[in-house]
Amino acid sequence: MIPQTFDYTAPSTLDQALGLIAQGAKPLAGGMSLIPMMKLRLASPEHLVDIGRLPELRYIRDDAGVLRLGAGCTHYEVETSPLLRGKCPLLSETAARIGDVQVRNMGTIGGSVAHADPAADYPAALLALEAQIVLRGAKSQRTVAASGFFLDTFATALEPGEIVSEIIVPVEDAGAGTSYQKMAQPASGFALVGVAARLRRSGGTIVLARLGVTGLAPHAYRAASAEKALEGTPGTAADIQMAASRIAEGVEANADLHASADYRRHLAAVSAARAITAALARTA
């Protein structure tokens, strides 16, 4: 497990880091995905720029109705942040389900999002939250909706020279209820399937349903037809089953050693029903 030779720079400012990245250096954050790939020689970057230590990327703040997270926040920080737990509990709940303690202490939300593993947990939650992802280059900055960010397996809207610098999630109002339900692959801890549900109810009717799904398809997606099936209903058991049965509609399911496509589709429906039920119970 020995990587090929590489250079390593740990700049002290984000600008320095972006300058090096613009010249082709590869960002290193928590290293929980990149280092194993380098050890297996599946990735052999020549120059690593350590952005995992930049204080500029490490904040969680309430900013006029939205929450802004620096890309360098570790999963542990997201899991335990009182601000997030209070105002965007779905993200904390999701972070808590990632890997193990060591991984959560090292891995970062920016790294996970940029890596875009089809079985990563965050993407499901970010889609359900309709999060915005801020991308920065040495001379550029733009904001992309989560729904336009995850393009394919390990493929995102990031352009060369850009990094994920910030994640923006909404402050949940009291009427919202959320839940993340995951069936873990026993060896890695990644999601065989994970479903994040975010619901709002008004006068006994579900007025908003957002369902993010990971693990099932080549990339995380929002289950639009399941959302539609749920909105406008009172959320009875039958409504939930109906919506859950549409969770995998139009999706080509992944299959591997750990789960067949059929089983993943089934798990998606089960997880969706559970996530919707739990989220509904949490709505005011």
Place this chain on the structure above:
Amino acid sequence: MATTITKTKTLIGKAIRRREDPRLITGTATYVEDIKMPGMHYAVVVRSPHAAARIRSIDTSKAASRPGVVAVFTGRDVSNVGPVPCGASLPGLRVPHHTILATDRVYYAGHPVAVVVATDRYIAADAADDVEIDWEVLKAVADPVKALEPGAPAVHPEWPDNKAFDFHQEHGDVEKAFAEADVIVKQRILSQRLIPTPMETRGVVAEWRAADRALNLYSSTQIPHLLRSMVAQMLGLEENRLRVVAPEVGGGFGCKLNVYAEEALMGFVAMKINKPVKWIETRRENYLATIHGRGHVDDYELAATRDGIITGIKLRIIQDLGAYHQLLTPAIPTLSVLMMPGLYRTQNICADIVGVFTNCVPTDAYRGAGRPEATHGIERMVDILAAELKMDPAEIRLKNFVQPSEFPFPTATGLIYDSGDYAAPLRKALDIVDYQNLRREQAEARKQGRLMGIGMSTYGEICAFGPSPATPAGGWESATVKIEPSGKVTVLTGASPHGQGEETTFAQIAADELGVDIDDVLVVHGDTALVQYGIGTFGSRATAVGGTAVYFALQDLKAKIKKFGALLLNSDDVTLANGQCIDNKTGASKSVQEIAAASYRAMQLPPNTEPGMVSTHFWEPPNFTFPFGAHLVVTEIDRDTGAVKVLRYVAVDDCGNILNPLIVTGQVHGGVAQGIGQALYEQAVYDENGQLITGELMDYAVPKAHMMPWIESDHTVTPTPVNPLGVKGVGEAGTIGCSPAVVNSVVDALSPLGVRHIDMPMTPEKIWKLIRSAQ
């Protein structure tokens, strides 16, 4: 003055904390990887990416020219090194010639082909990628059942049927038993291939001292002395010029009870380059090139009477051997045959093994080695029989057990069970869970549509390997006990413990026998230059055989202490107790320390007595020991996902006398963890081209702490008459008792759906499919 002295045992039986743990849990222990030497070089082994291929040519020039590379060796260079040894022999066994590096053909993915040696491990790794091999890829076969089919690719072209051996054993009148049976049940039962996965992978440091003509070999091994004998032979080096050290060994579980190509290869490299060389196995190499365990396809048939008496057992084992025989590969399934009757009385058995070559890494001993397979088989079959007869699984077991009055009990497979009360742990386990009540709870749960299961296994195992005639390299163990002039006690054990806790238990034995403080006792092991020849730690033998050797060495030593004590006290009637030699008439006494000092000063020697206070004992056991127990598991299955939740795990183990309950419980916990791994999670998967798909920890599911249930561990105590300590062994019990109990529980949970058997690992998807097909 009259003194009454009662011999007090103060430490045996106490939960003394493991004396080896502080260095282990503070990260200060010395493993092979921690050894650093001036001028050390690093080796990387180049391995075959193919499961079967011919090597047309190897070009090492690019690798050799990389700055920092000092040597590249291929199969041709090591042609004088002897083959990797197989210690097992069976009639008609086909033994492939197993060179330490492949020459013209490779037989499994991971097969070593070349070694690159450099001044730095990073350079060596880069240079390994530079070795260019021209392959002619051949068809491979990775499935032992397919390997037996006509027209299957031949693993070794000289043996196109892929058979390494056929083995047959029978006893009693099996045909009659089956002809007269009221009921016969049959089932194919798999014990899947498993990867042992010690935390520490293998590693070797070799240092050649040319001026002394001495080779020092540091290896993460369970058997330093046997390794020394065999590597010396492979290298053509005099045995007394090779020193093997097993420093801290971070888990073995049987996979380091072996002699590997890399061990001889590093010796060869060090002698060639005249510099110390280090090789540390990566996890990927560990998965590809260190032995795997299990790999059974078993066809069972049980004959029984209507009231549940088992009258005969037939078993056919297809053993996946892999491409070669490692040290004990072909012997492992024969242990399954030995234990095939389990704890039951039947005298009619018939067993066949076919050993099959596949293009996979060899299988060999993995915690339990042959006994988990046997226990899994018989314990599943007994449940299948109980279901067929609509009998309670506890009741059918109680009906068939060998009875306490029948010991020593000769089994149908030629063993003599030493002692036991097989019903006792089962009854205890049933009491712990309040069995009748639990069954009522289950009936309630079923009414609500819940899938709750109760499963048990009553296992027996063969331990304390073993009498020498039954083992390939001697089954005795050795101990030296020395009292140093200062009175400190040193125990040198030939068993090479590596995490099992004998640094503590052997010190307990010595401290109690000599009446000294446990902190005055040091247990030394794992270095052939310090310790007399020994066999090693495996087969739950270290305490039962090695501990007994310590015990007998201590008896010798005590006799000597008494001789010197009597001389010093000028008495002919002395007693040794509590660290004092006491004159029974006057009550005057001398301490063991004073006596030891006098024995070295040797101003005066008792008649026929040597100076000094050292005793060595090689102990040959008269029999194996046979621990037993009952594991009971309560599970509930998530109908929607198929996930199994273990609600209760009760382990009642009888390992004879318990020297240290803390250590025994720890062994049970670890064993159960590996049993649960097999039952629910783990499986080595090769694809049809012989590529290992579960080649990393990201894909091979070793259970982690959060996947483990709470284990309720309890015991019954039936001492063995085989050794004076009365200990049987507990290192493998947890693994052996576990998997059938878990599977029986899950099958019980699913029995309302008509499920009768499930093969391991019982993944949620497998169970979901069973539930779905029943609906």
